[in-house]
Amino acid sequence: MPPKKAAAKSNVSAEELLGHYREMLLIRRFEEKAGQLYGMGLIGGFCHLYIGQEAVVVGLEAAAGEGDKRVTSYRDHGHMLACGMDPKGIMAELTGREGGFSKGKGGSMHMFSKEKHFYGGHGIVGAQVPLGAGLAFSDKYKGNDRVTFAYFGDGAANQGQVYETYNMAQLWDLPVIFVIENNGYAMGTSVVRSTKSPSLWERGAAYGIAGEEVDGMNVLAVKEAGERAVAHCRAGKGPYILEVKTYRYRGHSMSDPAKYRTRDEVQKMRDERDPIEQIRDMLLTGKHATDDDLKAIDKEIKAIVNEAAEFSKESPEPHLDELWTDIYATEIPQEA
């Protein structure tokens, strides 16, 4: 199916466009730096980069309100940056240092921030979906109007627990937005090789859940759809599904040679649909910014990322005592 054309609204302010540009660029530069540090052996194990998918989290964070929650899978760096977590703490977690968000004990896949209402960072494909519905359950139980964004991929969309969750979320009118980040590939298996019902959001119809497909390479389209979803949930109408069509430029993880798709396919996406380039074009053609303005932003982002990288190298490894802490709580952590 052809991608939806950018819903380029004429009334988008320069300030908003610049904000999106800056946030997407931060994620891209951060991820490039993470890839580089991985290559240098400073980051170990699994490392799943978000490059290409930046418009998804930036668009949805623009639609989120104060106190809304989010939970995602192990491809989580973009989500954390977009919800305002400090790049230094994220990078230091990637390098397994004391200054990381989990004191070096979580790693790339497991970070959390109570302050920013970011609930991980989960490594078992699909597990974050009922967890997200549970977070929404807690808000409904407390009687507030917060919503939860539960992000998962096209691969997770074939897990049974997703549909167990759909059933209960609709049954109990839980304020949860199921965000399917469909980047076309579950590791090396394309969507068409894994299902005969490739319109993933439409599966919600079996449970009576409303939803829509969104052009995930267009941050403005994502934000608009996100606002519809948030309004639906906040009004107490139950869950909503957004199937956000996106694309990951890099391999599934650092050790993925990505032989399941052609170099041309990736290049074409980069050349024609890149989410950052789209906004860059809008900024320049709409005369909202000059080349020099954008260069200044690039420089500023590069400085933030370099500072994060430096911090992640200088922060000491966790003290050995940390091995034995945080296994059992002595009191219930208080809600932020």
Add this chain to the structure above:
Amino acid sequence: MAIEILMPALSPTMEEGTLAKWMVKEGDKVASGDILAEIETDKATMEFEAVDEGIIGKILIEAGTEGVKVNTAIAVLVEDGEDVPDTSDAPAKQEAKAEAPPAKVPAVAKPAAPVSDVSPDWGDDVEVKATTVREALRDAMAEEMRRDDDVFLMGEEVGEYQGAYKISQGLLDEFGAKRVIDTPITEHGFAGIATGAAFGGLKPIVEFMTFNFAMQAIDHIINSAAKTLYMSGGQMGAPMVFRGPNGAAARVGAQHSQDYTAWYMQIPGLKVVAPYSAADAKGLLKSAIRDPNPVIFLENEIMYGKSFDVPVMDDFTIPFGKAKIEREGTDVTIVSFSIGMTYALQAAEKLAEEGISAEVINLRSIRPMDTETILKSVRKTNRCVTVEEGWPQGSVGSYISSVIMQEAFDYLDAPVINCTGKDVPMPYAANLEKHALVTTDEVVAACKSVTYR
């Protein structure tokens, strides 16, 4: 400024690789994302992309070179018009890899084991009332739900049906459908939702109709509930209880008759308790609901209808990690928990008739385990028999045996014997099922064996 391009690590286990092919040559302009080279790792041939933009000033490692160590400089990137710096006599630069200072001492010592405390659960002057385990569990939940609005019960048939085993009888009437929640038959899903609700600040009690069905949900119990506190560096965890009947009931066959105690006791981050009496059930469940960690609360269907004295107190709790000496003795220590206590106490009675004095320890809490009380007793009796319905390999008893061997080896006058369920799936036939379970006679025989009688 010239930038050295280093041989990258392209997999979690790569230390060196083959620089198979250069995709650029000296003088080429490259941008971020351009393919520079193909590198063979220990797993696959990978494309290596540029991060920085510039001009390939010099290629330092020829295509086809094998065994190139990670972080060796393989090329130099320069800016337009910049000279290539002379790297001919500079040794291949090794980027300072994060290395822990050599640890002189092994990792810090584990927290010290608690001291044995076998003080009675309630004072002599407290009035007691005969109560079934079933009523005690219900009373514990009701009291805690009255005490804390964030506590709720979720599970199959817990509400309108009043509990598949009638444990939640009356709770829907008192607390309403907001707090006593009937779920569809969907253990994986509702265990995940309950764990998410705990992350969000609530204190769920998840009832599994039996723990056999919790196998559908075990990923959330272990990966989501038990590990999050650690993975988040202490920022958030799952204060919740997973409860329900565990182990064999009667004649329900292989898939409905498994004892999971040994499975869950292995998991750091979980607490595991298995009450025997109604007082245990009430005091431990109230502690479990208040505990800020995920607690596995293992009940037993056969025990639900049994009656015991329960103290009449406003707020009766039993702390975790405190075993109870149900019967004092001098010749042999019998350690058990849950329904296993029935065989242990019956055996002690029979042994007494033959002049053998058995000390019977009711563990109650499996993790944390009160090993100090076991060791203190074994140092006195010099003999130990463990009793459980679960399977022998990797049993609770085998863990206790290893603790005794390491901590009280010199006190032992006989090898520890583990009385367990037989190493078979549970058969249906009445006679076979009886033989598959541990029996009082087996416990008696084991005690005689270790006392050489």
